[in-house]
Amino acid sequence: MASGEEDGTVEEKETNNKKRTKGAIATAWLTFYNIAMTAGWLVLAVAMVRYYLQKGTHKGLYRNIARTLKFFQTFALLEVGHCAIGIVRTSVIVTGVQVCSRIFMVWFVTNSIRQIQNEESVILFVVVWTITEITRYSFYTFNLLNHLPYFIKWARYNMFIVMYPLGVIGELLTIHASLPYVRRSGMYSLRLPNKYNVSFDYYYFLIIVMLSYIPCKHSTHNKTSTCMLPFPHWGCHVSGV
């Protein structure tokens, strides 16, 4: 009987140790990830400021920072993975939707429709994203290091009031500007007749996307979860969230 009980506690200790090491690895990885992302978006911010100071115009700025933007925004797909394996306590679907909308904006609108890359609205949403992401990732980093400066916390909980509408405006204006070029080129579209008996019109798809900003952006940013924009997460001080 006595040896049975001992075996039980030994097993418990082993699983507890395993859990602790897994937790430590997760925290280490998340800290690295958030520091890297903060650094990446800082690099982006610096590059944009430098370009504008040197050239005095926003024309050509997007092309200049395009590769860095695409890299770091795409890298954010990992966050969906973090939620999926449970090291970040957020809904996979909500994070997925938010990351996907960013990816869509970067790859399927701004990257593929060259004619709109010099629009002011592009600069607007890129600037908003940069400020937002720097705030967000540094917030997560400091949280993981258990040392959160007040101004980061303030920024995370207050800047969204201005950033969120500005970001939405930038994105909507950009999509709107792209519409005539999409229509003319017929890009990403499939017409009848074809052997799959289906059709897809990217032009109308973009219009639907624009309309969906109303319900979608309202609902996802009202959930207490990881937001692309710093939305108040009262009581949410879990690492990585």
Added chain:
Amino acid sequence: HVYLQYSNCFLVFHVFVSDPQWYPARQSIRLDPKGKSLKDEDVLQHLPVGTTATFYFRDLGVFLTEYAGPLLIYLMFYFRVPFIYAPKYDFTTSKHWVVHLACMCHSFHYVKRLLETLFVHRFSHGTMPLRNIFKNCTYYWGFAAWMAYYINHPLYTPPIYGEQQIRLALIVFLFCQIGNFSIHIALRNLRPPGSKTRKIPYPTKNPFTWIFLLVSCPNYTYELGSWLGFTLMTQCLPVAAFTLVGFIQMTVWAKGKHRSYLKEFRDYPTLRSPILPFIL
């Protein structure tokens, strides 16, 4: 004592007397799980017939909308009602005979479902929450419209392998429709009206039920088969998408049902898979 019970979206009165010689006419479910019982027989006499009729139609509306919707929507596209396609095609018919066949199959499927819901199924839940009805209707109606638009389109492309493909597809479709119906009948006969006992379904004399040897939820298996047949028949990507989504949902349901069978019956046959023999 008397109480109102709810069966198949019909509202049926059951008169129970303390004397156990009297049994309810059919299997039914309580409207209120806590068992709203009208204690006096007088109340029954005072309830006007109109109330019964109102309940009847209101609840009938639930499944009518879910199944009659796709039926009617598809027909609207088939007959090329105005404002769908270019005006010169209004009220014309497709020149491809497979399109007529597809319309017959699609309509047959939903008529069969309506009739089964009316006469065959024994439901185990009462009223469906309003949000579910809205979600289900959007799903059924949306996909029906999406499918029907392309199949009945003036620029529709018939299947690549022509008559052979269509014939094979039709055989698969009909086979699975009969199979699906056989399973529904078998499941209905499992539980005689009034009994609360749950039993393991087994193959009967009907060959279409022999699939019970390999699968827990053959009604879903046959349903998948029907839609695969329809996809093959129409060679239409939206139909394939609908089949896929339906398959995913039915697999979830089948796995759940399979798990509850295993939990409830210790002697449950081990050869059976939830929905696809040996695979899933």
